[in-house]
Amino acid sequence: MRAVLAVAVVVLAACDSVPGGNADDDAPLSKDEFVEQANEICRASQSEAARIPAPSLADPAAVEDAILQSVAIHRRALRELRGLEPPETDVPGVRNWLRLVSETVDEMEALAHAIAAGDREAMTTAIDRGDALTADAEAFTEAYGIFACSTEEPPEGADTGEGDPGDGGSTTTTTTTTTTG
Numbered sequence: 001m002r003a004v005l006a007v008a009v010v011v012l013a014a015c016d017s018v019p020g021g022n023a024d025d026d027a028p029l030s031k032d033e034f035v036e037q038a039n040e041i042c043r044a045s046q047s048e049a050a051r052i053p054a055p056s057l058a059d060p061a062a063v064e065d066a067i068l069q070s071v072a073i074h075r076r077a078l079r080e081l082r083g084l085e086p087p088e089t090d091v092p093g094v095r096n097w098l099r100l101v102s103e104t105v106d107e108m109e110a111l112a113h114a115i116a117a118g119d120r121e122a123m124t125t126a127i128d129r130g131d132a133l134t135a136d137a138e139a140f141t142e143a144y145g146i147f148a149c150s151t152e153e154p155p156e157g158a159d160t161g162e163g164d165p166g167d168g169g170s171t172t173t174t175t176t177t178t179t180t181g
Contacts, residue, residue: 039148067112
């Protein structure tokens with residue numbers, strides 16, 4: 001039997017330079033400010049995740065370690081993203097998005113442990129749950145404009161906050177694929 005595992009990084013580590021709000025810490029951010037800061041957090045953390053060395057797929061412990069490194073980056077990003085105060089009218093949607101991302105990270109961690117244990121059923125369960133959660137989270141990021149926090153390419157003409165296409169900015173997706181047979 002063969003299990004194919006794909007874990008897409010949805011949200012990554014936080015950027016230390018992004019404050020938990022705007023100049024008035026008691027006031028929520030505007031939508032544009034929230035989107036800009038969330039995108040900055042995700043771009044910085046994607047850069048960090050991209051530096052995780054690709055493990056040998058023949059070494060389950062190395063795959064587990066790489067995924068757990070990514071999980072740590074995700075958890076830091078979530079803390080930073082939760083520190084941003086969205087516009088009051090958007091709080092329910094943003095909270096739901098962050099819940100989906102948190103649950104996705106939980107599934108990544110479960111997947112790492114399942115790989116190390118060689119538990120194919122648990123791997124499949126974590127992948128299936130993670131895929132469903134990721135799809136829901138990405139629906140929000142696309143609708144809200146937080147394109148750097150998605151594994152999907154932004155729509156044509158979308159403002160990603162990265163400047164001109166030729167300026168070296170990029171959105172990196174980290175995918176870990178494991179095949180066992």
